[in-house]
Amino acid sequence: MVSGIQKEKAEMFLKFHQDKEILVLLNSWDIGSSKLIEACGYKAIATTSMGIAASLGYPDCQIISLSEMIDAITGIVNAVQVPVTVDIEAGYGNNLQEIIESVKKIIATGIVGINIEDSTDLNEALIDEMEFCERISAIRALSDSLGFHLVINARTDSFYTSSGSTQEKLSESIKRGNKYREAGADCIFVQPVWDKEIIATLVKEINAPINILSNPAIGAGLPPSVRELQDLGVARLSLGSSLMKATLALIKKVADELSGKGTYTMLLDSMSPLPEAALAYKMAIGLNKLRFPE
Numbered sequence: 001m002v003s004g005i006q007k008e009k010a011e012m013f014l015k016f017h018q019d020k021e022i023l024v025l026l027n028s029w030d031i032g033s034s035k036l037i038e039a040c041g042y043k044a045i046a047t048t049s050m051g052i053a054a055s056l057g058y059p060d061c062q063i064i065s066l067s068e069m070i071d072a073i074t075g076i077v078n079a080v081q082v083p084v085t086v087d088i089e090a091g092y093g094n095n096l097q098e099i100i101e102s103v104k105k106i107i108a109t110g111i112v113g114i115n116i117e118d119s120t121d122l123n124e125a126l127i128d129e130m131e132f133c134e135r136i137s138a139i140r141a142l143s144d145s146l147g148f149h150l151v152i153n154a155r156t157d158s159f160y161t162s163s164g165s166t167q168e169k170l171s172e173s174i175k176r177g178n179k180y181r182e183a184g185a186d187c188i189f190v191q192p193v194w195d196k197e198i199i200a201t202l203v204k205e206i207n208a209p210i211n212i213l214s215n216p217a218i219g220a221g222l223p224p225s226v227r228e229l230q231d232l233g234v235a236r237l238s239l240g241s242s243l244m245k246a247t248l249a250l251i252k253k254v255a256d257e258l259s260g261k262g263t264y265t266m267l268l269d270s271m272s273p274l275p276e277a278a279l280a281y282k283m284a285i286g287l288n289k290l291r292f293p294e
Contacts, residue, residue, distance in 0.1 A: 085113030140184030
């Protein structure tokens, strides 16, 4: 059963993809990071499957059980007020029927959108495009049967896994993107692509809003800025697992410095100024919203 609030949030989230202003998503991995992102003023929450898995000690690529993923998603949805879209990787199923059953359970958590990708365990051979279109169409039919518009962000991993030339990857991404749109996807996610000319071509040639990943952790140099991506016509920007990795990297740097030098420079730098660090904690637990009598 889909609630009226869930339907309204889904409509709101879909509209974000059609606005002139680019939709920027910092991907969260637990309740605290989600509440902090919401408190920072972001108008939607997007999860990172890798981040959720890592927070429970699992590697990426659907090693985490569906029930554990659903528990994590449910906690996030119940903790924030803004729309929540979730990364469901390849769909948590070995066939179409299993994937639809998984998506049905995920929708029941109260989410309004999903990411689903056309690679399995990031293998070089992508899922057959017609088979993937069938998955998208079936998910759309499920959404329609429930009386709400689930926002489907269809990810093609042509650039990520293919060994072909840049032009071949671009052509495959465009072909798949348009087919996925026709099958019922609302947004096409192509990653990792940072070249401005390639991004402009994707925006021009794919008849759908485009999601670009800005994740400095997986490439050389820096991705285009938010303003640059908006000027290129990109509808949606996400950070993927980079925020989670940056958090874990900080823990390691602090631990290495403390064990190696016995000093606290990295820790103190990251907590400076102290009032900002204290505020971040309060935002993560919702304390910043509370008002106490004077």
